Amino acid sequence: MNETEALVAFAALSNVTRLRIFRDLVRAGPNGRNAGDVAAGVGASPSRASFHLAALTKSKLVSSSQSAREVIYRAEFDNIGAFVQYFLEDCCANDAGVRACCVGGGKC
C-alpha cells in the first residue's frame, strides 16, 4: 500500500452508502454477496449500488467476479489489512497509543 492507494481507500470509505456496502460485504465473509443483494441490503437502487461498488472495487478493498448471470462482490480482507497497516505505520508513525486501540479487549 502506498499513499495514492490509501487516498483511494479513504475516499472509498468516506461515503455513507459505500461504508454500509463495505460493512455488508465484510459481514458476508469470504463468499461475498451478489450486487442485487448488496443493493437491497443497503437500500440503494441497483444503479446506485453499482456506482458505489465500482468505487470500492477500484480501491481494492473489494473485488468482484462474475458467476452465472450475477456478479459477486467480496471484501478483500488482505487488502483491508494492508490498508490499516499502512495507516498505522506510515500515517500514524507507529504510535503505540493508537496501536493499543487495535488489540481486542484493549483499554480504548
Add this chain to the structure above:
Amino acid sequence: MNETEALVAFAALSNVTRLRIFRDLVRAGPNGRNAGDVAAGVGASPSRASFHLAALTKSKLVSSSQSAREVIYRAEFDNIGAFVQYFLEDCCANDAGVRACCVGGGKC
C-alpha cells in the same frame, strides 16, 4: 465513535494535502505545530493549509489552540485510536486477519 464521525474522519483523510498534514502533525507529536509551519511543511499556501486544517479539526483527528499570535495544531491521538478501533470493530466486524495486521512485526 459512530458512523457519522467515522465518515467525517475518512473524508478528512481522503485528500492528499490533508493526509500529509495529518502525517506531519502525528510526527510532530503531542506538542503539535503552528499553522505556518504546517503549511510550509506540506508546501501549501497559508490559506489553503488553514482550509484543510479546519476540515481535520472538524473530524476531531486534530485539535487546535491559540498560543500568543500563532495557533498550534495537534494530532489527537486518543481520537485517532478510537477511529481505528471503530473501523476494526464495527466496519471490519473484528475480523481476526485484519486485526493481525495491526500488531508490530506482524505477518502482513
Add this chain to the structure above:
DNA sequence: CTTTCATTTTAATGATTCTTGAAATATTAC
C-alpha cells in the same frame, strides 16, 4: 495607537462527485 505578523475568512471559479432514471449489455431459460 499604529504597525506588523500569523492566521482565517470570503468570494469567485473550476473540478469532482452523487443521484436518478432510461437505455444498453450480457446471461440464462423457455
Add this chain to the structure above:
DNA sequence: GTAATATTTCAAGAATCATTAAAATGAAAG
C-alpha cells in the same frame, strides 16, 4: 430466437469540494 433477469453504462442536473487571491481578524511589539 425470444423473453426474463441481473447488472452496468450513460446523460443530465444538483451538490459538494478545492484552489486562488484578496480582504478581514486578532494578537503583540514598537
